Amino acid sequence: MSVIEAVDKGKGSRMQLNKSLSNTAQWVKLNVGGTCFMTTKTTLCRDPNSFLCRLCSEESDLISDMDETGAYMIDRDPTYFSPILNYLRHGKLVLNKNLAEEGVLEEAEFYNITELINIVKERILQRDKKLCSEQVKKHTYRVLQCHEDELTWMISTMSDEWKFEQLVNIGSKYNYGNYDQAEFLCVVSREEGVADSPKTESTDKAKELQQRASRM
Structure with a gap:
């Protein structure tokens, strides 16, 4: 193997290692009420003013405990965290029929996701109007x-x-x-x-x- 080939191979290995480390740094593990969630910093920072974005920021002013796996520990209901996280992933609010809008609103307000708060409030308003028109x-x-x-x-x-x-x-x-x-x-x-x-x-x-x- 020539010197040039050895140098090129070394550069390639370092680039691959740096890329792997970069991808690893993007992933974030959350322990919400005992349930583990895996996501990325990009997803959590969809709303830059949210609690979740501040939590994973390198300059975070929030103090959060971590479990033995390195996951951030959040003492909230994991059932209602799923629609919160999915909204951050694809921008749509999809609710299981067994989940109440009020529960999602409570979590959206806790995590300070402004756009989602407005969406849930509007959905609650439309739901109540529909119920009123059916019952009255x-x-x-x-x-x-x-x-x-x-x-x-x-x-x-x-x-x-x-x-x-x-x-x-x-x-x-x-x-x-x-x-x-x-x-x-x-x-x-x-x-x-x-x-x-x-x-x-x-x-x-x-x-x-x-x-x-x-x-x-």
Whole structure:
């Protein structure tokens, strides 16, 4: 082997060793509540103002114990740390259905990850709005006027969603042959979600008609 070949080989070995050491220095081990996580400094420093970035920084002002393997020890719930770490890895919040948004928010605030805090708060807001629209119901009233001979037909053909509330006899102003045919106000109602009923009759108007009819 020539001197030049030996020198080149030595340089190659040193470069490979330096690259290996550099890659090793990039990896960080975390012991969160007894569970070990492996990640990189690049991932942890996605938010430069976060607790995790400051923890692994060479100029860190944080003091943290390490276990026997050299992992930083953090006394937090490892179950909720997984979505935190995955968010730092790929920028998306993916939650297991058994995890509560409030739990993730608590961890995001502890680790001081500002962008994630805003995302979780918005998700909680949208979730609560959806639950509210599904649970809160209101009554829609209708007042139907009919003749006596139409009453049975009208009630029998009423759809299942409508509930009979009140029947008011309002008399008649019309003569049919030798007798007066009675007229009725039939008050019906139905329950519907606020979000599903943009066009509904006024409840106040329906009640006003009921009161007016009862005085006749």
